[in-house]
Amino acid sequence: MEARNAPLCWLDGKYLPLTEAAIPPDDLGLQRGYGIFDFLRVMGRVPLYMEDHLDRFYRSAERMYLSVPVGRDELRAIILHLTEVNGLTVSGMRFLLTGGSSPDGYTISSPRLMVMHQPLNPPPAAWPEHGYKLYTHDFLRQMPEVKTIDYLMAIRLQPWLRSLGGDDILYRHEGLVTECPRANFFIIDQEGRLITPMRNMLHGVTRLQILQVARSICLIVEERDLPLSEVLQAKEAFISSSTKRIIPVTRVDDHIFTSSDVTRRLWEAMMAHETGWISSRSHG
Amino acid sequence: MEARNAPLCWLDGKYLPLTEAAIPPDDLGLQRGYGIFDFLRVMGRVPLYMEDHLDRFYRSAERMYLSVPVGRDELRAIILHLTEVNGLTVSGMRFLLTGGSSPDGYTISSPRLMVMHQPLNPPPAAWPEHGYKLYTHDFLRQMPEVKTIDYLMAIRLQPWLRSLGGDDILYRHEGLVTECPRANFFIIDQEGRLITPMRNMLHGVTRLQILQVARSICLIVEERDLPLSEVLQAKEAFISSSTKRIIPVTRVDDHIFTSSDVTRRLWEAMMAHETGWISSRSHG
Numbered sequence: 001m002e003a004r005n006a007p008l009c010w011l012d013g014k015y016l017p018l019t020e021a022a023i024p025p026d027d028l029g030l031q032r033g034y035g036i037f038d039f040l041r042v043m044g045r046v047p048l049y050m051e052d053h054l055d056r057f058y059r060s061a062e063r064m065y066l067s068v069p070v071g072r073d074e075l076r077a078i079i080l081h082l083t084e085v086n087g088l089t090v091s092g093m094r095f096l097l098t099g100g101s102s103p104d105g106y107t108i109s110s111p112r113l114m115v116m117h118q119p120l121n122p123p124p125a126a127w128p129e130h131g132y133k134l135y136t137h138d139f140l141r142q143m144p145e146v147k148t149i150d151y152l153m154a155i156r157l158q159p160w161l162r163s164l165g166g167d168d169i170l171y172r173h174e175g176l177v178t179e180c181p182r183a184n185f186f187i188i189d190q191e192g193r194l195i196t197p198m199r200n201m202l203h204g205v206t207r208l209q210i211l212q213v214a215r216s217i218c219l220i221v222e223e224r225d226l227p228l229s230e231v232l233q234a235k236e237a238f239i240s241s242s243t244k245r246i247i248p249v250t251r252v253d254d255h256i257f258t259s260s261d262v263t264r265r266l267w268e269a270m271m272a273h274e275t276g277w278i279s280s281r282s283h284g
Numbered sequence: 285m286e287a288r289n290a291p292l293c294w295l296d297g298k299y300l301p302l303t304e305a306a307i308p309p310d311d312l313g314l315q316r317g318y319g320i321f322d323f324l325r326v327m328g329r330v331p332l333y334m335e336d337h338l339d340r341f342y343r344s345a346e347r348m349y350l351s352v353p354v355g356r357d358e359l360r361a362i363i364l365h366l367t368e369v370n371g372l373t374v375s376g377m378r379f380l381l382t383g384g385s386s387p388d389g390y391t392i393s394s395p396r397l398m399v400m401h402q403p404l405n406p407p408p409a410a411w412p413e414h415g416y417k418l419y420t421h422d423f424l425r426q427m428p429e430v431k432t433i434d435y436l437m438a439i440r441l442q443p444w445l446r447s448l449g450g451d452d453i454l455y456r457h458e459g460l461v462t463e464c465p466r467a468n469f470f471i472i473d474q475e476g477r478l479i480t481p482m483r484n485m486l487h488g489v490t491r492l493q494i495l496q497v498a499r500s501i502c503l504i505v506e507e508r509d510l511p512l513s514e515v516l517q518a519k520e521a522f523i524s525s526s527t528k529r530i531i532p533v534t535r536v537d538d539h540i541f542t543s544s545d546v547t548r549r550l551w552e553a554m555m556a557h558e559t560g561w562i563s564s565r566s567h568g
Binding site (some may be wrong): 009011018021022023024025027028029030031032033034035037065096098099106107108114116139142143147149150151152153154156158159160256 | 293295301304305306307308309311312313314315316317318319321348349380382383390391398400426427432433434435436437438439440442443472
């Protein structure tokens with residue numbers, strides 16, 4: 001077998017090394033920012049919560065009037081094939097669907113699908129002692145419930161975030177917090193209830209798992225509008241994402257969170273849940 | 285001289301046929317919709333209002349914390365070189381600057397510049413009798429004063445627009461109209477004044493020329509917030525863009541405009557202005 005410098009990816013119907021993949025400049029993703037994607041973490045050979053990610057991917061595509069050039073069974077097969085041949089320990093699988101090459105630079109004609117598979121730093125295997133500092137910014141994403149490629153504001157705010165020494169941005173709008181650009185947001189209130197926004201944000205796959213696990217350890221869960229004022233009176237806060245699982249939040253703007261007991265209990269339950277999930281798929 | 289299938293473009297420091305140009309999939313334009321551009325119309329060998337477009341391009345880049353990999357003199361030289369070698373009759377020059385290839389898929393490291401030059405349908409040489417039907421949609425673009433590649437909403441609304449038989453979308457927000465996705469919007473009120481929005485929209489290069497020409501033919505010009513209610517009581521309406529120059533508007537939602545006398549006078553003055561502008565550069 002030849003040495004391979006780059007993992008294989010899948011583009012326009014073909015498997016090829018990622019380093020050889022190239023997108024024509026007339027792609028509507030590049031010219032007009034028109035595209036959606038999804039991203040999942042692969043642990044060994046097991047793509048984590050793959051069906052939930054596929055659900056969301058096809059839902060995003062439909063919301064943007066993009067037809068996916070392959071059916072769900074074929075996309076699943078591509079993901080599993082890449083997982084098999086690339087043999088990465090911990091990895092990320094990104095499936096990107098753009099408006100494709102457009103004759104007039106504006107009209108969707110033939111959407112382009114690309115599946116990229118790359119090594120990923122695994123989320124912490126031990127409880128992440130060092131939590132995140134979040135700073136709020138007033139912004140509501142366009143079509144926040146669709147996983148589009150629009151991260152204009154998030155990337156533009158990075159210099160501002162760095163100047164504050166922050167780790168991530170927390171969007172707020174009309175007094176309500178919604179989400180971080182790539183993570184969902186939760187609080188534990190003074191009564192120990194788990195509260196998280198449920199609209200004007202992306203419904204994370206990890207978020208859904210967390211809510212199930214939270215109920216399984218008898219936490220009261222409230223999915224509802226979450227005023228910033230309530231965040232600043234909460235006992236704990238944390239964020240979740242596919243790559244990070246759960247990270248405690250130590251600060252939102254000027255407010256410091258000193259406690260993380262419930263978050264830690266939830267992190268431990270999520271670790272057990274994830275391990276069980278992977279184990280049942282590995283041997284199934 | 286060899287037959288050439290595609291005009292030359294400029295990418296990452298090199299001239300090459302557009303058909304051979306390819307963008308690495310890790311580009312932040314494609315992965316995160318992070319990029320800006322500008323676009324100008326070239327008439328023969330004359331790039332129309334080039335310095336205004338360069339002004340705006342470098343301003344957009346600065347607003348998005350993107351450093352342009354070539355200086356203004358070099359970019360101007362690239363544009364003029366492409367104009368010369370491609371020898372197109374009427375053409376469009378698009379300069380696109382993205383976040384470039386990013387090691388972590390999120391952080392700007394080395395912005396990518398691409399200059400594309402392609403044939404363009406010229407704007408009507410005779411007064412465009414058939415005006416546009418516009419339909420309003422409540423939306424405010426993020427960073428509307430920067431020429432980003434974000435056209436998510438505009439492209440997503442195309443099926444809706446077609447279902448109404450409309451020609452373009454007119455954005456409104458909180459009762460004020462702002463712009464079309466790729467054109468500026470103007471009305472002529474019952475007193476014959478020219479009124480056009482001046483904030484929460486992209487400041488078009490053609491728009492600026494129109495305001496100058498309008499003053500030169502003694503129209504009263506008002507740049508200010510423009511309520512939709514005022515549009516629906518206006519005498520005339522029109523849009524402007526680099527590719528279309530001026531197109532009269534015959535309809536906004538349910539309101540029909542039957543008059544276009546002042547618009548036509550302005551169109552004629554703009555034609556003369558453009559012809560003079562080109563002529564002075566061709567022989568200069």
